[in-house]
Amino acid sequence: MEASRDGYGRGLLKIADDRDVVVLDADLQDSTRSLQFGEKYPDRFFTMGIAEADMVCTGAGLATCGKKPFASSFACFLTRNAYDQIFVSVCYSKLNVKLVGSHAGLATGEDGPTAQEITDIATMRALPGMVVLVPADSVQTEKAVEALYRHIGPAYMRMSRAPVPALYDDSHNFEIGRGYVVREGADAVIFACGTMVSESLKAAEQLEKEGIRAAVVNISSIKPIDKSLVLEYASKTRAVVTSEDHSIIGGLGSAVQDVLNENDSLIPVQKVGVKDVFAESGKPGELYEKYGLSPGHIAAAVKRAVGKKALRQ
Amino acid sequence: MDLPVNMRTPEELRAFAKEIRLQSLLMANRAGSGHPGGSLSAAEILSVLFFRQMKFDAKNPKWPDRDRFVMSKGHATPALYAAMAEAGFFPKEDLKTYRQLNSRLQGHSSIYTPGIDVCTGSLGQGLSVGNGMALAGKLDGKPYDVYVVMGDGELQEGQVWEAARSAAHYRLDNVIAIVDRNGLQQNGPTEKLMRIEPVAEKFAAFGWHTSEVDGHDVQELCNAFDLALTIRGRPKVVIARTVKGKGVSFMENVSSWHGKAPNAEQLRQALAEVEAM
Numbered sequence: 001m002e003a004s005r006d007g008y009g010r011g012l013l014k015i016a017d018d019r020d021v022v023v024l025d026a027d028l029q030d031s032t033r034s035l036q037f038g039e040k041y042p043d044r045f046f047t048m049g050i051a052e053a054d055m056v057c058t059g060a061g062l063a064t065c066g067k068k069p070f071a072s073s074f075a076c077f078l079t080r081n082a083y084d085q086i087f088v089s090v091c092y093s094k095l096n097v098k099l100v101g102s103h104a105g106l107a108t109g110e111d112g113p114t115a116q117e118i119t120d121i122a123t124m125r126a127l128p129g130m131v132v133l134v135p136a137d138s139v140q141t142e143k144a145v146e147a148l149y150r151h152i153g154p155a156y157m158r159m160s161r162a163p164v165p166a167l168y169d170d171s172h173n174f175e176i177g178r179g180y181v182v183r184e185g186a187d188a189v190i191f192a193c194g195t196m197v198s199e200s201l202k203a204a205e206q207l208e209k210e211g212i213r214a215a216v217v218n219i220s221s222i223k224p225i226d227k228s229l230v231l232e233y234a235s236k237t238r239a240v241v242t243s244e245d246h247s248i249i250g251g252l253g254s255a256v257q258d259v260l261n262e263n264d265s266l267i268p269v270q271k272v273g274v275k276d277v278f279a280e281s282g283k284p285g286e287l288y289e290k291y292g293l294s295p296g297h298i299a300a301a302v303k304r305a306v307g308k309k310a311l312r313q
Numbered sequence: 314m315d316l317p318v319n320m321r322t323p324e325e326l327r328a329f330a331k332e333i334r335l336q337s338l339l340m341a342n343r344a345g346s347g348h349p350g351g352s353l354s355a356a357e358i359l360s361v362l363f364f365r366q367m368k369f370d371a372k373n374p375k376w377p378d379r380d381r382f383v384m385s386k387g388h389a390t391p392a393l394y395a396a397m398a399e400a401g402f403f404p405k406e407d408l409k410t411y412r413q414l415n416s417r418l419q420g421h422s423s424i425y426t427p428g429i430d431v432c433t434g435s436l437g438q439g440l441s442v443g444n445g446m447a448l449a450g451k452l453d454g455k456p457y458d459v460y461v462v463m464g465d466g467e468l469q470e471g472q473v474w475e476a477a478r479s480a481a482h483y484r485l486d487n488v489i490a491i492v493d494r495n496g497l498q499q500n501g502p503t504e505k506l507m508r509i510e511p512v513a514e515k516f517a518a519f520g521w522h523t524s525e526v527d528g529h530d531v532q533e534l535c536n537a538f539d540l541a542l543t544i545r546g547r548p549k550v551v552i553a554r555t556v557k558g559k560g561v562s563f564m565e566n567v568s569s570w571h572g573k574a575p576n577a578e579q580l581r582q583a584l585a586e587v588e589a590m
Binding site: 059 | 377381383423424430431432433434435437438439441442443444445446447448449450452453471472475476478479482483
């Protein structure tokens with residue numbers, strides 16, 4: 001069991017041979033794991049103090065000179081304190097800055113709603129030209145760092161503090177814009193991201209005991225999204241659930257709905273996520289249970305989707 | 314390579330400043346919008362930077378060793394584009410497209426204009442961007458300097474002081490900030506709306522080398538930049554005391570000319586006054 005952030009630290013070390021890779025952090029390098037890079041390459045690691053706006057724009061300036069900056073902090077501070085800086089200095093300026101936010105979602109737990117970032121997928125995917133990744137485990141995160149390094153342009157990667165079971169091994173071939181089927185099933189599909197991929201797998205196991213076969217698809221690249229995979233599984237199962245540790249407004253669920261709408265699909269989407277409320281302090285498992293993100297809630301959403309399908313037939 | 318370092322006389326620099334003013338007024342009038350006040354106050358600053366101070370090659374705007382420039386007061390595009398066209402980054406004819414659909418010359422400075430590396434227009438961000446350029450120069454052992462022009466009202470943005478702190482922390486002696494201290498912001502005097510003085514003492518307290526000059530005196534500006542280039546180990550700021558709307562009697566020190574265009578009648582008078590400067 002490792003958290004996705006652990007893969008960030010390892011991924012940075014894998015791309016460090018390129019002297020143009022530089023890393024910035026806003027005094028959370030121990031938590032985001034960028035410190036591993038900082039300890040090994042102190043000349044290319046910049047502590048920016050507790051000042052996310054300055055950090056993002058400094059990264060933009062470095063990128064204008066051909067540097068390949070990765071700037072990390074907690075998802076909440078990075079995406080909320082520096083939104084205008086990300087908008088103007090990074091995205092509008094089309095600069096090659098990689099923004100990495102850890103401790104996303106209710107999985108952050110006891111620190112409470114200030115730190116439980118639930119709007120970052122919505123805000124980041126609304127930015128023109130922005131790539132948005134939400135890897136599901138530490139290995140996929142490590143591979144995503146390498147993919148981000150190869151991609152030239154603005155990008156945001158969302159990570160979690162919570163350890164999750166390993167889904168991938170070193171043979172995993174991560175690509176931006178590609179989704180990954182982690183479990184097959186013909187009755188319904190759960191499109192999930194981040195920590196919710198493993199929660200959705202647990203839900204699918206429960207459902208199988210009740211005779212419902214739910215596929216689980218890891219949408220680790222929210223933007224660009226794997227449209228053909230979304231359409232394939234939506235049309236194959238005709239019962240669609242989305243599952244994210246994020247507000248149900250503007251996140252993965254909305255991204256999946258957008259794909260279906262663009263293709264004139266009439267299949268309804270059952271969204272599992274945080275329902276337009278601020279949560280509270282608590283253990284991640286307790287929060288997932290209280291705020292509707294647990295495997296039981298996901299399973300219930302699948303049953304609703306399957307029930308609606310029966311009504312349509 | 315023919316290095317585009319221009320050693321101009323004060324007379325030539327004043328002539329470029331006059332051209333910047335004339336073009337700024339014409340552009341704002343043609344566009345029917347824009348920011349003449351802060352363009353006229355920055356005319357000598359931009360003249361000295363583009364025609365004397367900065368090393369660049371307008372025909373090769375991505376030249377890796379060029380001095381970097383960030384127009385953090387990104388609304389003063391009439392003056393900026395006038396200076397850049399004069400410097401040869403794009404044809405002067407393009408100035409007629411300012412603020413129009415399909416133009417490379419956006420209302421606020423953007424990467425769509427050859428020679429501009431970063432979009433600005435949301436005040437407070439440019440100094441941080443300049444710091445990043447300066448850090449890259451240090452990492453690569455490049456000799457370039459980074460010039461960042463800020464407005465004085467802009468100093469009310471907290472991020473400016475984050476950046477002031479970072480530049481000093483990383484000893485970015487290749488950063489030269491210029492504050493266009495015209496004393497006015499959109500709704501009136503800076504000191505009435507949100508006091509920013511003492512500006513020099515603030516930068517000094519953050520660890521910067523400071524100098525204060527008459528921002529309409531090209532010789533004083535040149536001297537300040539020459540001095541700044543000799544200071545090592547810390548960032549430098551030149552506080553240029555200016556007059557908003559400088560050169561046009563009915564615009565001088567009138568904050569409402571921050572963001573509105575002269576009509577035909579006003580343009581005629583304004584051009585005549587600038588010609589007579």
